[in-house]
Amino acid sequence: MMIEKSGTIRLRDIPTTTRLTQEEQELAAGMVRVTHLYRSALKVAVTQMEILDEEFARLYDHSPIHHIEYRIKTLDSIIDKLHRRGLEVNIDNIYAHIQDVAGIRVICNYLDDIYYLRSLLTRSESYTVIREVDYIKAPKETGYRSLHLIVNVPIVISEGTMVLPVEIQLRTIAMDMWASLEHELRYKSDRQFTEQDAARLRLCSDAISEIDREMQDIYQGNEPKYHA
Structure with missing residues (x-):
């Protein structure tokens, strides 16, 4: 399996392309903490994928995982999404309303691999699936196809255990090429x-x-x- 990182996953180091307001500058400062937490949740979810892939490589002649890509949403994208939803730009609204700050894209070889991997993830005790949208069975009007899952991932921090959402997209090599x-x-x-x-x-x-x-x-x- 090949794992591809989409740049470095530190929002505080990502330059913005917009002129920030005072509240957005305060948001940028607060994102240092947010970045650490979502990066931790991303690591937990990616590690689970690696464990699955290594098990399939050891026990079977085929793994449902071809390769994995992952990223943290840029600060500009987060601000833009909050604005589109008519929400105030602050840390609380990120936690409450943005479920794809951390994202994983799993590329599979075959269609059945997607649904087999989905079955493994949905019964995993590592995290809980809280939302699922199947754009394979019901493609977007554009022609986009992929299976989207939002999973709650628990992470252990100094204050205790915190749960954060991570988006997982499952698609074939062909779907990924088209997208x-x-x-x-x-x-x-x-x-x-x-x-x-x-x-x-x-x-x-x-x-x-x-x-x-x-x-x-x-x-x-x-x-x-x-x-x-």
């Missing part, structure tokens, strides 16, 4: 993104979904559903 390129084309490219582009990307998503199912069948040794 990465869709984001690049929609938000990062200098070219103008059109409705026709969006429609074509939805078709690509449908085609990739068919490929995922076919790859699953090949892996399982199933007969093809069609003949050339």
Whole structure:
């Protein structure tokens, strides 16, 4: 398994691209504590993934985990999300309303791996699943597909035990490829993104979904559903 870090997970070191108000500057100072806590929760959740992957490598010839990526949400993104929800920018609202400050993306080889891994995570005593959204069975209008879980992760700190939410996204290699390129084309490219582009990307998503199912069948040794 390969684990990829999305930069260093310290919010206080991440430069902002916006001019901060006084309350946002106070938030930035308070994020030193928040960063430590969410980084700790992220470590606990990632470690559990590593344990699972190592067990599969030792006992079986296949692991549902291809690789893992993880990140802490940037300060700018947190502020923007609070603003979009019409919430005051403060530490209490981060704890109460932002459930994806810490995020893990688990890339799986096959569709069945996603749901098998989900079954392992949902019955784990390490944390509790508090929210689940299945964008595989019901894709977003854009064509986005992934299984999202919000899990409560307990961490031991000097004051006792604290529970924090961590978002876990489960997707196949093909889904991850589509999502990465869709984001690049929609938000990062200098070219103008059109409705026709969006429609074509939805078709690509449908085609990739068919490929995922076919790859699953090949892996399982199933007969093809069609003949050339």
